[in-house]
Amino acid sequence: MYQCYLGGLNIVPNGSQSIRGRDAQSINILAGKAVANSVRTTLGPKGMDKMLVDSMGDIVITNDGATILKEMDIQHPAAKMIVEVSKTQDDEVGDGTTSAAILSGELLAKAEELIDKGVHPTIISEGYRHAAMKCREILETITIDVTPEDTEALMKIAATAITGKGAEAYKEKLSKLTVDAVKYVVEEEDGSLVVDTDNIKVEKRAGGSITDSDLVEGLVIDKERSHPNMPEMVENAKILLVTCPIEFRKTEMDAEIKITSPDQMQMFLDQEEKMMREMAEKVINSGANVVFCQKGIDDMAQYYIEKAGIYAVRRVKKSDLKRLSKVTGGTLIQDLDEIVPGDTGTADLVEEKEVRGAKMTYVTGCQNNKAVTVLLHGGTDHVVAELEHAMHDAIRVVGVVIEDGKVVVGGSSPEIELSLRLSEYASTLKGREQLAVSKFAEALEVIPQTLAENAGLDPIDILVELRSQHEQGNKNAGLNVYTGDVVDMWENDVIEPLRIKTQAINAATEAAVMILRIDDIVASSGGAGTPGPTPGIPDVDLDMDAAY
Numbered sequence: 001m002y003q004c005y006l007g008g009l010n011i012v013p014n015g016s017q018s019i020r021g022r023d024a025q026s027i028n029i030l031a032g033k034a035v036a037n038s039v040r041t042t043l044g045p046k047g048m049d050k051m052l053v054d055s056m057g058d059i060v061i062t063n064d065g066a067t068i069l070k071e072m073d074i075q076h077p078a079a080k081m082i083v084e085v086s087k088t089q090d091d092e093v094g095d096g097t098t099s100a101a102i103l104s105g106e107l108l109a110k111a112e113e114l115i116d117k118g119v120h121p122t123i124i125s126e127g128y129r130h131a132a133m134k135c136r137e138i139l140e141t142i143t144i145d146v147t148p149e150d151t152e153a154l155m156k157i158a159a160t161a162i163t164g165k166g167a168e169a170y171k172e173k174l175s176k177l178t179v180d181a182v183k184y185v186v187e188e189e190d191g192s193l194v195v196d197t198d199n200i201k202v203e204k205r206a207g208g209s210i211t212d213s214d215l216v217e218g219l220v221i222d223k224e225r226s227h228p229n230m231p232e233m234v235e236n237a238k239i240l241l242v243t244c245p246i247e248f249r250k251t252e253m254d255a256e257i258k259i260t261s262p263d264q265m266q267m268f269l270d271q272e273e274k275m276m277r278e279m280a281e282k283v284i285n286s287g288a289n290v291v292f293c294q295k296g297i298d299d300m301a302q303y304y305i306e307k308a309g310i311y312a313v314r315r316v317k318k319s320d321l322k323r324l325s326k327v328t329g330g331t332l333i334q335d336l337d338e339i340v341p342g343d344t345g346t347a348d349l350v351e352e353k354e355v356r357g358a359k360m361t362y363v364t365g366c367q368n369n370k371a372v373t374v375l376l377h378g379g380t381d382h383v384v385a386e387l388e389h390a391m392h393d394a395i396r397v398v399g400v401v402i403e404d405g406k407v408v409v410g411g412s413s414p415e416i417e418l419s420l421r422l423s424e425y426a427s428t429l430k431g432r433e434q435l436a437v438s439k440f441a442e443a444l445e446v447i448p449q450t451l452a453e454n455a456g457l458d459p460i461d462i463l464v465e466l467r468s469q470h471e472q473g474n475k476n477a478g479l480n481v482y483t484g485d486v487v488d489m490w491e492n493d494v495i496e497p498l499r500i501k502t503q504a505i506n507a508a509t510e511a512a513v514m515i516l517r518i519d520d521i522v523a524s525s526g527g528a529g530t531p532g533p534t535p536g537i538p539d540v541d542l543d544m545d546a547a548y
Contacts, residue, residue: 025115028078028515029108035074035082036105039065043098043447045164046455046481061382063165064389065098066090078515085507089500094396095161096500099447100508106446107512110439119432125513127436131422132509134437136502138421142414142475143406143498144490148186148193154179156493157401158394160410165390170210174387177215177374178394184217184372186402195399201323201373202391204384207356208377213387218347218364219323220373225352225361226297226314227306233351234311237363238344240288241321241330245295246279246305246314248272273300280304282336286343290350292316292324311350313361324363327371397497406498409489411478412448414501416466419444448479455481462486 041048042063052060052071060071069083082104089100111124146153158175167174185199203220225232259265280301283291291305291312305312325332330345348365356377374391378384401407408414422441426434445463452462462479465486469477478489489495 022115024519025121025516026112028518029112031076031079032082032108032512032515033105034076035069035079036102036108038072039068039086039098039101040105040450041454042068043102044451044454044481045168046451047098047164048454059382060385062386062389063098064386064393065101067389069097069101078518081511081515085511088507089503092503093400093497093500095393095496096504099500100504102446102450103443103504103508104511106443107440107508108515110443111436111512111516114435114439119435121516121519123432124436124439125516127433128440128509128513130433131426131437131440132505134422134425135418135505138418139408139414139498139501142417143408144495145405146401146407146495147405148183148402151179151183153407153495154182154398154401157407157495157497158398160494160496161394161397162390165386165393167210167387167390173211173213174391174394177213178391178398180215181372181374182395182398182402185370187370193402195402196370197395197399198323199326199371200395201320201371202376202388202395203360203373204376204378204388205356205358205360206378206381206384210376210378210383210387212377214375216362216364216373216375217369218362218366218373219320219327219371220375221292221313221316221320221324221361221363222358223313223316223361224359226312227302230306230311231309233349234289235349237290237311237347237350238288239290239292239324239328239330239347239350239363240283240286240333240339240344241325241328242283242291242293242333242336243295243318243321244334244336245297246283246293246301246336247296247298248275276300277304279336280308282339284308284310286339287341288344290347292321294318294321311352323371327366327368328363329367397500400497400499404497404499407495408498408501409476409478410494410496411480411487411489411492412451412466413470413476413478413489415444415447416463416470416477417475420467420470451479451481455479455484457481457484 042050042065047063049061049063050068052062052068054071060067062068066086066089069086074080074083082101085104086097086101089097107128111121111128114124115121155175158178159171162168162171162174181200182195185196187194187196201219203222257268259268276298277300281304283305289310291310293312293314294316295314297305297312297314302312321332324330324345328345328347331343333339333343346367347363350361350363352359353362355375376384376387376391378387419441422437422444426437426441429437448463448466449459452459466477466479469486474488476488476490477486478494480487480492
């Protein structure tokens with residue numbers, strides 16, 4: 001038996017579930033709004049944190065929108081599209097992830113109001129795209145130019161990104177670390193500045209105070225020497241980077257060796273030692289005096305390597321090996337038999353240092369000096385983990401500003417300006433598209449409204465005051481969540497990259513349009529004739545219990 005027929009053709013097998021038309025749109029919009037509401041209370045400096053507990057009992061405490069949505073076990077397919085908006089925002093800019101998710105949900109909510117009035121989703125989609133394009137034009141009129149030499153402005157931008165992530169008391173220290181790190185890795189390509197934030201490694205260590213955080217010009221590897229008799233310091237290091245194990249390879253199947261005499265046992269042990277000595281000699285003959293290995297190093301191999309005066313580190317992360325390859329000029333070796341002269345990288349100094357009770361390896365004076373490590377300290381693992389999220393956002397936004405050279409003020413000032421100018425623009429349009437542009441303008445007000453709510457302020461009073469200030473021409477007027485006043489955000493040092501706003505608006509619009517254009521949900525059967533989960537309202541549950 002088949003459930004659906006089209007011109008006599010069976011197209012959906014028995015057990016599949018299908019929801020069409022207005023019901024499908026309602027379910028998808030409901031799922032999108034649920035995701036947006038799950039992170040809404042985290043927006044702004046006064047936003048609350050979420051505690052995420054996974055199935056293993058591990059805890060993450062954060063108010064970073066991208067982190068929250070990534071850690072949550074979201075099942076609904078439409079809800080996952082909103083998660084993708086936040087993820088894209090994080091990849092492109094670093095900050096503004098919560099705003100992007102909230103704006104997506106609000107655009108869907110406003111679209112639902114129009115659908116209830118009989119406006120077709122296609123018309124709404126066209127209006128939303130038109131409004132997003134107009135937003136980019138309006139934003140260009142309120143941007144402020146910033147040069148890479150303006151360290152003070154860059155520090156304000158970093159401080160804005162850090163604010164609200166549990167480190168406000170130390171934002172001056174962290175902002176300076178951020179700006180120094182980003183400036184260290186700036187490169188010029190084809191006449192424009194490029195910041196590869198992959199060259200900035202953030203290493204965290206629990207213990208001490210946040211003020212103990214430091215910047216290291218080079219790479220810090222969270223590993224110690226594999227043998228205590230190895231040298232603690234190697235100058236003029238020749239570095240060999242190995243991705244294969246320096247130990248016996250385990251067979252893919254169980255094997256037995258029958259030994260019937262002591263002589264056979266001794267022969268077996270001698271052969272084993274010979275094989276390990278040969279592997280160690282390949283490393284020694286490479287001319288390297290420092291070895292970083294992604295896999296394990298056998299105790300016997302460690303003995304021979306240590307006797308040769310080589311500094312060896314094992315179980316190094318693949319990402320760290322790639323960074324080492326980039327900055328030292330070394331080649332990643334996948335087979336010890338393939339080592340040739342020139343595969344080793346170089347660095348002025350490799351040494352082991354003790355950091356808060358743990359030993360770490362410092363690689364400094366590399367061939368390519370465009371590498372730096374920010375070493376973060378904090379009272380607990382949870383504190384430094386949240387610091388890492390804050391530093392990630394700050395590093396990305398400072399890099400974006402150096403590349404683009406354009407910023408806007410924060411405190412929901414751009415959203416109010418866009419809302420007012422879009423409303424004026426909507427009145428010049430004809431047809432039902434005007435309604436969509438007008439609703440887009442209303443949706444933008446969710447940002448100042450949410451900021452006010454999270455700060456314990458009256459959102460209506462704040463919106464009225466913001467509109468009044470902007471109508472009078474105060475384009476930099478925004479909400480100071482600490483005092484509850486509408487003030488000049490530029491004078492209050494609240495600055496954000498222009499790309500945060502353009503990326504959030506573009507991504508939120510595209511996600512909303514994609515969801516609105518869906519008028520049929522078909523879920524395949526669970527296999528062997530078992531019906532799969534019905535994509536209905538009961539299954540809009542996002543499995544968000546872990547977030548609360």
